[in-house]
Amino acid sequence: YSKMEIQGIQGPLSKWTNVVKGWQYRWFVLDKINGCLSYYISREQMIKETKRGCVKLRGAVLEIDDSDETAFALISDNKQFHLQAQGAEDRERWVDALQECIHFHSAPPILRKLSSEGSNRTSATSSDIQACVAEAEGYYSLLSDQIKSFNTKLTLTSDLQSEYSQQVKDLTKEYSAAFRDSLDQMHPMISLPDPHPPTDRRDSRTATELTNKEETNVKGILARASNGVMFVPVTTENESTVPVMECNSDSDTDYFYDVETFSTEGENTPGHKSDEDTETNKSGYLDPHDVIVDEELEELDNVFEGVSQHKGVLMHMASQVKVGMDLTRITLPTFILEKRSLLEMYAEFLSYPHLFTSIPEGDTAEKRFIKCVQYFLSTFSAARKGTIAKKPYNPVIGEVFRCYWDMSQRRPMMEEESQLIKRGPVPWAGHDSLTFIAEQVSHHPPISGFYAEYPSKLISVSGHNWTQSKYFGLSIGVHNVGIIRLNLHEFDEEYTCTLPKAYGRSILTVPWIEIGGKCYMECSKTGYLANIEFHCKPFYGGKKHRVTAEITHQPTGRLVMKIDGEWNGVIFADYPDGNREIFLDTLNLQTVMKKIKKVDAMEKHESRYVWKDLTTALRAEDLERATDAKHAVEEQQRAGVRERNEKGEVFRTRYFDLIGEEWKYKHPLMSRVPGNTNK
DSSP, rough: OHHHHOOOOOOOEEEETTTTEEEEEEEEEEEETTTTEEEESHHHHHHOOOEEEEEEEETOEEEEOTTTTTTEEEEEEEEEEEOOOSSSHHHHHHHHEEEEEEEHHHSSSHHHHHHHHHGGGGOOOOOHHHHHHHHHHHHHHHHHHHHHHHHHHHHOOOOSOHHHHHHHHHHHHHHHHHHHHHHHHHHHHOOOOOSSSOOOOOOOOOOGSSSSHHHHHHHHHHHHHHTTOOOOOOOSSEEEEOOOOOOOEESOOOOBTTTTOOOOOOOTTTTTHHHOOOOOOOTSOOOOEEEGGGGGGGOOOOOOOOGGGHHHHHHHHHHOTTTTOOTOOOOOOGGEEEEEHHHHHHGGGGGSSHHHTTTTGSSHHHHHHHHHHHHHHHHHHTTTTTTSEEEEEEEOOOOEEEEEEOOOOOOOOOHHHHHHHHHHHOOTTTTTEEEEEEEEEEETEEEEEEEEEGGTTTTEEEEEEEEEEEOOOOOOOEEEEEEEEETTTEEEETEEOOOOEEEEEOOTSEEEEEEEEEEEEEEEETEEEEEEEOOOOOOOSSSSSEEEEEEEEEETEEEEEEEETTTTSEEEOOOSSEEEEEEGGGGGGOOOOEEEGGGGGSTTTTTHHHTHHHHHHHHHHHHHHHHHHHHHHHHHHHHHHHHHHHHHHOOSSSSSSEEETTEEEESSSGGTTTTOSSS
């Protein structure tokens, strides 16, 4: 640290206490040398050295509140402390300083020593960094060989319990996968050739396959290994150079509120059919044997899958990123993945299709608007797969997902309907079906276009969304940037709506999903507006999953109703006359399973085919193979980008066009209706 940095920072902060149930003024001092945050009743008491308490920062975690620009929390020794700065800039100053101190004191001793000597060292050259990465590749190769040998010996050892043996094997796989993920992120940054091509990456690389420069670095490693040298973290002779202070104390009785204990996831390939070959036969439908009800593929992650087993990997990842950092280009561990693409997750917004298709049945504009709000609020519980928060796969550019829901109104199909379906989003769907299609139309930024229609009721919905992820300490926030337009073509009504934010909370223990932020729905033709707010659970007290809304008629200023409840439970409506009734009960809604192609009948750009190897590995809980499969898909995408750049080509989307600032489906419903003059 420089002289200024060594002095640390000090100033007023408020902290939440249980004694008076509120914020209390305190004077805080950050000691960067000893790695602790001390506080006093006032600045005068600080001068007198009358300390009230302190928090050790080694191994601590910071958390910021996206909805409150002044609040933040500090988690240390399984306790959570809630603090409040005087403003956004003041919070940023404290968070930056605390995070720097936490990283310094949580690092291995040798790294702390190197960091403290940083002012006397010159910057590393590109070749130095490449040499380090090459050496790390050698360690990975050695690690892979040792894991293979270790697992073989473990299998032959009969005196070890099988359950314990499996736990040890899983642990070694986990750390090997994390090591591989880290190396995969380094190669693009330093332009070092990837030594693991997608076709042959699993534990097959040896020192002889390395470049001459890499080989020089690795020979020493292998030589030490052959002599029986065990690789252990490097430590200094006197680790007490930087003292470790056990100082999570609070000498008064104003303990922090709600202390939580944290205990220690276009073209076709040979043998695959093209659109023309697979989507329609003589009757206009896909072979029934190639269509399945998705029920047999639904995997509800309702059971806690041992996220705490991976806490070490998550803690390491957390130490590498800064609070508030954009995670768009950060590779996350495979064990937090959800076994489906983000494109498929968008399809789940139609899991209660009867709510969607019944919107045109309202006999007045007001009733139709209310039905539209009911459908919108139902989509968030429909899109969630269980209680454990996991991350869907990031779609690759050009990836497509298609499905449909059979609405079960059995009647003869008219020729006009048959033509609508054949030229629609899902040509192989039934004649009375709600169809859906989504395509990843951009990679940077990551934008998805989606479209659904139900010709029988002349209703469609289209939109695009761009997800921006940020790291908040113990949470990951996702900001949805986009717009959705729902059209009732019979009434010439268009409903425009936006999406709230989403958060993955408690990522180091049992992660759970929270929805937060404001959004709206409006119909410019009829003048109805719904202002909707999803409420995050406050740092101190409060309930989870709350949603409130007001529906008003803008031309007259009339309040139609107020709405409140839980978006994943029961929502109530309060009318101006005092009546209160259930507006939406998501607990008793019946999900209708979508229908999709079998994977072996899909084209290579369709979601489940793109990610089939990754999904298979995750189901088998083979994290190493899952990491390889994920890397192979991502590397194929990078190769496509390089090839297009070399040829000066631009990627061409299949089903969506950019019109103005919005991505639109190329063949919407009303453009295919015979006799429609407003195409």
